[in-house]
Amino acid sequence: MRKVFQAELHQVGEELIQIATLVQQALKSSKVAFLDADVQVAEEVISNDARIDFLQNDLDERAIDILALQSPVASDLRMIVGALRMSASLERMGDLARHLAQLARMRFPEPVLPEALNDHFAAMFDLDLKLLERVISVLEDRDMTVADEIYALKSELNQKHQQVFDILADPNWDSSVPTAVDVTLASRYLERIGDHSVSVARKVAYLVTGDWAPISETHPTGHGHIGSDTGE
């Protein structure tokens, strides 16, 4: 019985990694769709999101079955509850990647961004991709030594997000208001994707250490609308 149970827990862990990997692919593709105004790739991201949703439901049903049939306690219980929460964050990251692709599709054949912002947003996508890579590695081996790195990446992402508002507020900004709207939303989506990465990493940290501390909220952010939502 115990052996079956451990296999089931392992399976839940594998599914989380599988979903995270799909989110990673979605984010990579949404970067291409968004920065290169590639509507075909955008369509792929949009239609593939259903697969992430399906897997999340599947994982959640499996987790609930384990709760019902095995009545886990202590760390096993925390792992299952943690998995339910992580799957919700990952699913949401998939939605946000889809939103970025939808922006690309909406503006096609025009790009979403004025060219001057391309590098800035490419860097934001890359920070999200690096965060997600660390999250996948943490899910794989539960080695929380990357916690500081995750925090540093998120901090850099917050800065880039803040800079977007500075750029938009610059009197020399000469793009249209609708472009500013798109830029604002895209930056917000990218920042939220990073928040969810941190959130998933914190949940793994909690399982490993019983404490949220490794990726703590001791770094106050949050002046105005760019307040970090890391605390979920």
Add this chain to the structure above:
Amino acid sequence: MRKVFQAELHQVGEELIQIATLVQQALKSSKVAFLDADVQVAEEVISNDARIDFLQNDLDERAIDILALQSPVASDLRMIVGALRMSASLERMGDLARHLAQLARMRFPEPVLPEALNDHFAAMFDLDLKLLERVISVLEDRDMTVADEIYALKSELNQKHQQVFDILADPNWDSSVPTAVDVTLASRYLERIGDHSVSVARKVAYLVTGDWAPISETHPTGHGHIGSDTGE
């Protein structure tokens, strides 16, 4: 034992209502802070959000204790897992109300909105407040006959959110780009609050009927960046 268990389940339900009521207060106050540029009320919303976070943690710990000690199955198990998810949505709604208050604080003593948009945003706040009122009533009595009403309110909110983008795209729009940024974010926050209301209502519906159908996703939205996130 069974009696204790039922009392504990009831307590979780009461806590959900308590959190939802605090979110309702936060949203009412953030409406005042936001529309009347009342920085004192904004500060209240911002500092009171910690209380919502605390109660969410408390509820989650209680729910996990119930899972560990009572090993609920079937509908009781679904109720506990549902409560964990609903508490996450409610906590997030509190964050979003806080973000609105933070916008008000950041722009104080100026208002966030150009005066011409006041009525539009007041209407959006009111739709969110109506949605939340329905959600609280559904949490209280699990009477899903308000499902259609919830859907209609959310649909109206989506329209108002879309209209914000139309207004911003209008060549006659004569406010600054930073104002457009604030307006975009505020509208997005208000739309997300509505999404979470629908999400909570759907979870109650699921508990009542075993089916997500009463508040379904059969109404496609989602062209471009205003895609409804109702599917969580």
